[in-house]
Amino acid sequence: MESDYCIYKRIALERNGDIVPRSSYAETPLKDGDKLEIVVAVGGG
Structure with a gap:
C-alpha cells in the first residue's frame, strides 16, 4: 500500500x-x- 501511495x-x-x-x-x-496527459515524476542522477 505504501508504494502505491508514493506513486500516486x-x-x-x-x-x-x-x-x-x-x-x-x-x-x-x-x-x-x-x-489527457499523465506525467509520472522520476528521480535520477
Missing part, C-alpha cells in the same frame, strides 16, 4: 493543457475530444 504522489494529470489539481480528480468531467 508522483503523478500529475493534465487535461487540454491545464493541470488538474489532485483534489479535483474525482469531480473533473471528461468530454469527447479532451486531451
Whole structure:
C-alpha cells in the first residue's frame, strides 16, 4: 500500500493543457475530444 501511495504522489494529470489539481480528480468531467496527459515524476542522477 505504501508504494502505491508514493506513486500516486508522483503523478500529475493534465487535461487540454491545464493541470488538474489532485483534489479535483474525482469531480473533473471528461468530454469527447479532451486531451489527457499523465506525467509520472522520476528521480535520477
